[in-house]
Amino acid sequence: MPSVQSRVSVVVADITKLDGVQAIVNAANSSLLGGGGVDGAIHRAAGPELKRYCEHEFQGPKRCPTGDSRITPAFNLKNCQYIIHTVGPVWHGGSKSEPALLRSCYQTSLELATENNIESLAFPGISTGVYGYPLDLASEQAVDTVLNYLQSHPMPSKVIFCAFAEENAESLRRALDAAWSKLSSTLCPMSTSIPEESSIRSEVSIGKAPVIIERDRRGTILSGWSVMANSMIGTGVLGLASAFASSGWALGFVLMAVAGFLALFSLHLLNVLSMRFPDRDVSYYTVAEAYAPWSKWIVDITIVVKCFGVAVSYLQVAGDVLSSVVIYWSSTTMDPFTVRALFITACGLLMAPMCMAKSVKSTFINNVMAVVTIGFCVILGVVYSDVTAGDDSAGVPSDSSIMSVLAKLPIFIFAFTCHQNLFLTANDLKHRTQKNLDIIIVAAESTAWALYLPAVIFPYLTYGSEAKANFLLNISLSHIPVQIGYVALAVGVLCSYTLQVVPTIRSLMVLVTRDKEVENPTKRRVLFYSIAVLCQLAPIATAIGVRSLGVTFSFVGIIGSNTISYIMPSFLFCTMYRRDTTLRKGPVYVISALLLVVSLALVPLCVGSLIQQIVVGKI
Known part of the structure; x- marks a missing residue:
C-alpha cells in the first residue's frame, strides 16, 4: 500500500472543475436539495437531475442528518462519476458535539468511497463557510480524520483537499505538516504503545459509522x-x-x-x-x-x-x-x-x-x-x-x-x-x-x-x-x-x-x-x-x-x-x-x-x- 503522505494533497481550485478525481464531496445541507456556496455550485453544475434524484431516493425533510453522508451520480458533472453529499455542523462554540460531527462527515464520506470502489476523492472545506467553523480547527480535524482512515484502508488511493482560497489551503498545509510528524511514530512498527488512563475515547454514532475521537x-x-x-x-x-x-x-x-x-x-x-x-x-x-x-x-x-x-x-x-x-x-x-x-x-x-x-x-x-x-x-x-x-x-x-x-x-x-x-x-x-x-x-x-x-x-x-x-x-x-x-x-x-x-x-x-x-x-x-x-x-x-x-x-x-x-x-x-x-x-x-x-x-x-x-x- 502506498505511503499515506503520497496519497494526500492540497490544491486551490473550483471543485466542480477539478480533473482527475472519481468523486467529489459536496458540503450539503440536510435537505440535499441545494443551497449556497459549494452546495449551490455543485447542484448547478450537475443539473436539475441531481435535485430530482435526491427528492426521489432520500425521503423526509432531513434526507441526510448532520455528520452523515449520501452518494449520488454526478449527472452533468463530466469530470467525475459520483458526488458524496455530507452535512457539516453549524459552529456553536464546540458545545454541541461539533468536532465529532465534523469528523463524522469525513469518516462517512471515506467509507462510502471505499464501499463504491472509488479510488480518488476530493473534499471541499466542510462547515468553514457560513456554518462558521474556525478554519484552523476544521483543517486539523479534517486532516486527522482522513490520515487516520488512510492508514488502515488502501482505498481511496488519492485524497485531495480542494480549497477555494489560498488562506484555506495554507491552513490545510499547516495541519498536514503537524500531522506528518505525529504520524511518523505511529507508522513505525516498533512504536506501539499502550494508551494512558488519561485518554478519552468519544464516540458519536452517525448513521452506520461511529467516529472515535481521542484526546487527553x-x-x-x-x-x-x-x-x-x-x-x-x-x-x-x-x-x-x-x-x-x-x-x-x-x-x-x-x-x-x-x-x-x-x-x-x-x-x-x-x-x-x-x-x-x-x-x-x-x-x-x-x-x-x-x-x-x-x-x-x-x-x-x-x-x-x-x-x-x-x-x-x-x-x-x-x-x-x-x-x-x-x-x-x-x-x-x-x-x-x-x-x-x-x-x-x-x-x-x-x-x-x-x-x-x-x-x-x-x-x-x-x-x-x-x-x-x-x-x-x-x-x-x-x-x-x-x-x-x-x-x-x-x-x-x-x-x-x-x-x-x-x-x-x-x-x-x-x-x-x-x-x-x-x-x-x-x-x-x-x-x-x-x-x-x-x-x-x-x-x-x-x-x-x-x-x-x-x-x-x-x-x-x-x-x-x-x-x-x-x-x-x-x-x-x-x-x-x-x-x-x-x-x-x-x-x-x-x-x-x-x-x-x-x-x-x-x-x-x-x-x-x-x-x-x-x-x-x-x-x-x-x-x-x-x-x-x-x-x-x-x-x-x-x-x-x-x-x-x-x-x-x-x-x-x-x-x-x-x-x-x-x-x-x-x-x-x-x-x-x-x-x-x-x-x-x-x-x-x-x-x-x-x-x-x-x-x-x-x-x-x-x-x-x-x-x-x-x-x-x-x-
Missing part, C-alpha cells in the same frame, strides 16, 4: 473544584442579604439551605447522566438529544435568558458602583440617573468589540478576577459591619408577606447555580467516576457556603431591612478601601461580561435560524451582526431602565437559574428512566420527580409575586 483528559478533582466554585460564586452573593431582609433569619437560612441542598442534588443528577456516557463528551444538548430530542431548543432559550440576565446584572453593578464613586469624588450637579446611564453605556460599548467573537477562550484570568473582587467585597462587608445596628430577630419581618418572600426566593436559587459547567468539568476529568464528580460538587458548594455565610450575616446584622441588592452600596464611600472595592468590583464584572454576551448571541442565532444554515453568506453576516448588535444594545437599555439589581436577580433566578439548575436536570433524569426500562425507580427518582414538579410550579408563583411587588413599589 487532564482535569483533576482540584481543577474541577476550581471551575465549579468559580461558576457558583458570582454577583448573586451580593444580593443574599437583601433576600434575608424579606424572610428574616430563620426562614432565610431555611430557604438558603434548601436551595443549596437542591442545587447539590441536581448536580448529582447531572453527574449520574454524565456517567451514562463515560467514554464521550457530554453537554446539556447531547443529553437532551439522547433522552428528549424535542427539548433541545429549551437549552438555547435558557442560555439566552440566563446569560442575558447576568449580562444585565453586570452592567447594573458596574454602573451603580462607578457612578457612585464619580459622584462622591466630584462636585458634579448632573442627575445621578444620567451619570449611571452614561457609565452603563460606556461599559457596554467598551466591551462591544470583544463580544463580536464567535467563541470565548482563556477564561482563567476572568474567573480569578471575578472571585477575587467578590471575595474582597465580602471582606469589606465584614470589616465595616456593625452587628448591633441591624436586625437580630429570628422571625419573619413584620412588613414582609408571602409575596415578598416568593419574589426574593429566586435569589437563593441564583446564588447556587453552576450547573452549566458541570458537563464541561466531567468531560475534562482524568478519572471520571461518580465518586470523583460528587466530591467536586460537594467541595464547590462548601466553598460557596464559606463565602456566603459572612456575606449574609454581617451585612444583614448591620443594615437589616435596609440591605440593598448589592450590599456594598450600603457601605460608606468615605473609606478608601471601599472606594477601591467599588472600582475593583466594576472591573471584575466587566471581565466576565463577554462570557455572557457571546453565548447569548450564539444561542439566539440557533433559535432564529432554527439551527439551520443560512445559505446566503451576505444574509448570514447581516443576521449575525444584527443579532450581535441587539444582544449588546438590549443589556445596556435594560440595565439603564431597570434600576433594581434585585429585580434582575429574581427574574434571572426563576427563569434561567431555576430551569438550568432544577428543571432540566430533574427532567432529563426522569426521561432517562422512561427511555431505559431496565432502571429501577428508587428514592432518587422520586425526589427528582418532586423537584421537577415543584420547580415548574415555582415559575408562575415567583414571577407573579415579583410583578406584584414591583407594582406596589416594594422592589
